[in-house]
Amino acid sequence: MTVNVAIIGDRFMQARVFSAALTAACGDLVACHEVDLPWPDQPMHLDAVHPGLEGLREYFGAPEEILAHVGDAAVLVTHLAPLSAGMLDALPQLRLVAVARGGPVNIDMAAAARRGVRVVNAPGRNASAVAEFTIGAILAVTRNITLGHDALRRNDWRGDLYRADDAGEELSEMTVGVIGYGHVGSRVVRLLRAFGARVLVCDPYVQLSAADLACGVIQTGLGPLLAQADVVTLHPRVTAETTGMIDRAALDAMRPGAVLVNTARGPLVDLDALHGALVSGHLRGAMLDTFAQEPVPQDHPILALPNVTLTPHIAGASRKTARVAAAQAAEEVRRWLTGAPPLNPC
Numbered sequence: 001m002t003v004n005v006a007i008i009g010d011r012f013m014q015a016r017v018f019s020a021a022l023t024a025a026c027g028d029l030v031a032c033h034e035v036d037l038p039w040p041d042q043p044m045h046l047d048a049v050h051p052g053l054e055g056l057r058e059y060f061g062a063p064e065e066i067l068a069h070v071g072d073a074a075v076l077v078t079h080l081a082p083l084s085a086g087m088l089d090a091l092p093q094l095r096l097v098a099v100a101r102g103g104p105v106n107i108d109m110a111a112a113a114r115r116g117v118r119v120v121n122a123p124g125r126n127a128s129a130v131a132e133f134t135i136g137a138i139l140a141v142t143r144n145i146t147l148g149h150d151a152l153r154r155n156d157w158r159g160d161l162y163r164a165d166d167a168g169e170e171l172s173e174m175t176v177g178v179i180g181y182g183h184v185g186s187r188v189v190r191l192l193r194a195f196g197a198r199v200l201v202c203d204p205y206v207q208l209s210a211a212d213l214a215c216g217v218i219q220t221g222l223g224p225l226l227a228q229a230d231v232v233t234l235h236p237r238v239t240a241e242t243t244g245m246i247d248r249a250a251l252d253a254m255r256p257g258a259v260l261v262n263t264a265r266g267p268l269v270d271l272d273a274l275h276g277a278l279v280s281g282h283l284r285g286a287m288l289d290t291f292a293q294e295p296v297p298q299d300h301p302i303l304a305l306p307n308v309t310l311t312p313h314i315a316g317a318s319r320k321t322a323r324v325a326a327a328q329a330a331e332e333v334r335r336w337l338t339g340a341p342p343l344n345p346c
Contacts, residue, residue: 003337005030006073008066010039013079013100013322021323021330022077029337035069037061037080043295044080052086063087063331070094075336077329087110088217097154097338100125100325102183103237104346119346120332124183124323130235131187133315134263135195137287138231141259143168146309169230174197177229177243179222180236180264183207188233189217200225203236207315212277224252233261234268248273257284263315266292274303283307289315 005022009015015034022030039060047057049295066081072093076083079100087298088094097334099107099121112119140146144161151158160166167322176192181203189212199217201208202225208217222245226232233252236242246260246269254260260283262269271292277283285307294313302308332342 002031003029003129004071004073005032005075007032008037008061008069008072008076008078008081009034010037010060010079012021012310012317016327017322018077018100018329021326025327025334026329026337030075033069033073037181039080043179046292046294051300053082053084055108056082056084057105061255067091069254074115075333077102077333079105079325083107083112088112096333097121098122098329098332099346100329101335102126105300107346110344118336119344120329120342120344121162121346122325122328122342125328126318126321127183127187129321130184130263130315131191132318133289134184134188134233134235134261135191137261137263137289137309137311137315138171138233138259140309141261141285141287141307142171142174142231150306156346163344171194174198174230175200175228177202177225177232179203179225179234181208182235182237184264185235186212188235194219200229209250222250223253227255229258230253231259231261234264236264236268238265238267243267244270246270246274248276251277251283252258252284252290256282261282263285263289271300271302275305278302278305278307285309287311289313 007015007018014037019032019034020100022032037060043082043219044060052063060080061082067090070091074092074093075096077098082234083097088111092119097107097117099119102123104119104121107119109119148158148161172195175198177200178189179202182200189199189201193215201217201219202222208219233248248270251273274286278286283338287309289311290313335342
């Protein structure tokens, strides 16, 4: 019997990529119905702003449009579409939701469990992309790439960036502190090892791999990491424990002249406190790919600082990420159709 699968993609995780992966994995067991939402050309909602979507985060799409497309489908494959308790009530035929992202924060998980709807996700689907981007972010700040680029855009030849007191250190001579040792953080550590950096890791919930231990990676607490690291790079999930973890006290604890890199999530960092640490010169620089409010307000003073490299939440934006996520979602659908257990139940 053919099962109807509603696919709600966007302009990054395109519905046609999902559909191709599903057809390859499931053949004629599925009939795919596609629609693409206009994210990321239009920003997602970081928190619930629509009545009835309380508790959902990082979603895109109006509930009525989502409901109309899903209809009587038994399976929904999506990236950012929201599913609230009320929406699940209106979709009695729905049995499986495959969310092509690391955390299903756009789904009311408690309501899904009450209604017997299985939710699966795609952990690590952008880990390689974010890890590579993070290394680039570190180099952009520590080797004056951003400063040189900005100067040449102004027709200003910054020869002084070759001065001994302005030139950056090489990764092979730096201590890099990695906060969070999950899918992304562990890959960042592996790449840093190739550069010859001294690597410190802070994650109280995960033990280092044997390979990292053998290569001299050190697991430590947050305080020692902040005090020793020339670069601190953030990779934890946003939880009650990690929200605002890089506050004024944490920034003061970082060694003078250090660099902060955030390619994880904006709420990890107190942006006003970071601005103060950068203006005072306590920190040499920062690289920010994510913000608690996106788009970041145009009048926020951190946007005007010369010692900050800024990107619009694109660390995970690689073509491989989309292919991997689609393949993971398709495999979960295949397993559900054939009665096999899920690989990544939420």
